[in-house]
Amino acid sequence: MTRFFHRISFPWHSAVWICCLTGMISYSCSDDDLPLLKPTLPGESSDNIRAIRHLGGQTPSYDWTFSYSDGRLVEAGGTVRDPDTTIDGSFSYTSQLSYRHNGVNIYNSSGEKTVVTLNAQGLIDKMTVNRNIYKFYYREGHLAEWEKTVFENSFGQAHQYNSSARFTYNGGNITGIEYKENSGEPVSITIVPSDIPNRNGLLPETISKELGCLGFEHLYYAGLMGLPTTNLVKSISVSYPSQPDKNYTINFEYSIRNGNTILCNYHTPQGSVASASYEY
Numbered sequence: 001m002t003r004f005f006h007r008i009s010f011p012w013h014s015a016v017w018i019c020c021l022t023g024m025i026s027y028s029c030s031d032d033d034l035p036l037l038k039p040t041l042p043g044e045s046s047d048n049i050r051a052i053r054h055l056g057g058q059t060p061s062y063d064w065t066f067s068y069s070d071g072r073l074v075e076a077g078g079t080v081r082d083p084d085t086t087i088d089g090s091f092s093y094t095s096q097l098s099y100r101h102n103g104v105n106i107y108n109s110s111g112e113k114t115v116v117t118l119n120a121q122g123l124i125d126k127m128t129v130n131r132n133i134y135k136f137y138y139r140e141g142h143l144a145e146w147e148k149t150v151f152e153n154s155f156g157q158a159h160q161y162n163s164s165a166r167f168t169y170n171g172g173n174i175t176g177i178e179y180k181e182n183s184g185e186p187v188s189i190t191i192v193p194s195d196i197p198n199r200n201g202l203l204p205e206t207i208s209k210e211l212g213c214l215g216f217e218h219l220y221y222a223g224l225m226g227l228p229t230t231n232l233v234k235s236i237s238v239s240y241p242s243q244p245d246k247n248y249t250i251n252f253e254y255s256i257r258n259g260n261t262i263l264c265n266y267h268t269p270q271g272s273v274a275s276a277s278y279e280y
Helices: 012-028 217-221
Strands: 051-056 061-069 072-081 092-099 104-108 114-118 124-129 132-139 142-154 157-170 173-181 187-197 231-239 248-251 253-257 260-267 273-279
Touching: 061 217, 072 217, 104 114, 187 253, 248 260
Parallel strands: none
Antiparallel strands: 051 061, 051 273, 061 072, 072 092, 092 104, 114 124, 124 132, 132 142, 142 157, 157 173, 173 187, 187 231, 231 248, 253 260, 260 273
């Protein structure tokens, strides 16, 4: 058998040029050279919100402080608020966000292992917190639906709890939520928008649980959970189909300073005077 060997020779300067080109290609493909994810903040057209505090009567919610760097939310501190005085203020934690080219890492001081997967638009598609699973679905940039599965262990037994909600919109304003827990009947929430533009991208008050972000509202304010409702909310009406005696309506009034919403006043379902203040 005859074998043929071909020797290919390059001038020394060609070899150097090829090595340099190879080095340039390797460097240009490095992840370190790619731009970091920069979500669009919900209050992009105005000042970034720095703090949210709830005063007076309480509904399930969180107080928050926010810190930013290079136009990104990088740290948030949350404290639970609740009408039950044994729960109100009993838990606080800090959440740090670090951004990659196509993702974000979340570190919580409370120890929960939180992992998020983003969709092609840079919004949270799936989130796991320890064993708990959250899934989010969007339509035209707005959060349209979410599902949550929570696992609890007690007395050697594992329990699973499911909740979900679907949203309706009109002209960029959220107008309705159908919320469901486990096998119970859905709770219907009707939302009436005001004529005041939501320039700061604020979440509607009193319904963080139904919005699917109670305890991690900061991820919405980081720009990772869809567009804000276009206008501030005028009223929220909650209806229980088989328990109409539990139905209630909350009306909201706002104070605006220099174009920023600084105060939201309302009454809780129990009739207590309440407010949320916003700092920028």
